[in-house]
Amino acid sequence: MAAAVLGNQTLNLCKLDPSEALYAKSTPPKATAFFGGVKKFEICGGAAARSRFFAPIKAMEASKTTTHSIGQAKSPRLDYAAADAVNGDCGGSSGKTAVEMSTVGNSSNIVWHKCSVEKNDREELLNQKGCVIWITGLSGSGKSTVACSLSRALHARGKLTYILDGDNCRHGLNRDLSFKAEDRAENIRRIGEVAKLFADAGLICIASLISPFRKERDACRDLLPDGDFIEVYMDVPLQVCETRDPKGLYKLARAGKIKGFTGVDDPYEPPLNCEIVLHQSEETCDSPAVLAEKVVSYLQKKGYLEA
DSSP states (O other): OOEEEETTEEEEOOOOOTTOOEEEEEOSSEEEEEETTEEEEEEESHHHHHHHHHHHHHHHHHHHHOBOTTSOBOOOOOOHHHHHHSOGGGSSSTTOSOOOOEEETTEEEEOOOOOSSOHHHHHHHHTSOOEEEEEEOOTTSSHHHHHHHHHHHHHHTTOOEEEEEHHHHTTTTTTTOOSSHHHHHHHHHHHHHHHHHHHHTTOEEEEEOOOOOHHHHHHHHTTSOTTSEEEEEEEOOHHHHHHHOTTSHHHHHHTTSSSSOBTTTBOOOOOSSOSEEEEOOSSOOOOHHHHHHHHHHHHHHHTTTOO
16 A cells, blocks of 8 residues: 655555555645655645645545444545546545446447546636537538638637638548548548537537538537537539639539549538528628628527637
């Protein structure tokens, strides 16, 4: 059993090799912890800092000494703060509580580690609600332009956003993927998973990518709690997108130099029940700022711009 010594107090931490010792020596400005005779870390800031560090450990020890009426040791009941302070095998279970392992996909023997700082805590800090705004539409429909305008509009209101642009993600995260059907599906899956993490962090995540198939978009929606996936459809006719052709891709596709191009020789499935539709046509073409404000109004109405 290893122990931490602070002043004249000795606190048991967890079961370790009997030959190893963990102790701390305190001085007025700091406490230093040693493990096996080697200094591991220092706790600076005086008595207050040392008190905050050792409080969860004291709580653990107190819980271990509490007994039931039948005389058996009571399992310690720690709050999340104590669990955060003492992790791994020193989590307060004395090795008696079985850890529930999971298998997800090809990953086995994994455990979800829960932290005391959760999504609602981060949202209160940011004064907003984390969500994913998924902008879908044909190439040239204005997805990236609207995403940037939306980010700018929310930034002006003091809201924290991040854009996951389809092309940008292929510069790093998805640089190993091609434009074959299976790789395009994996591209969307990865961006959906990253978007979920950003939303859980309390950010307003704006994903802008063609994502042509409903099944793949719905799979990303299913990753988030109800209401936290906001699908925005850029409803722009193919002829308008092709006239714009900002990257020259339609011209290449029509010339047969690009195969499987969405809208030309590969289908696009418009959303059936999306939250927001942004219409544009040859006659009606609102500015990106106006389109972005429509999304901002939706977020304001649904309460995403406050915690």
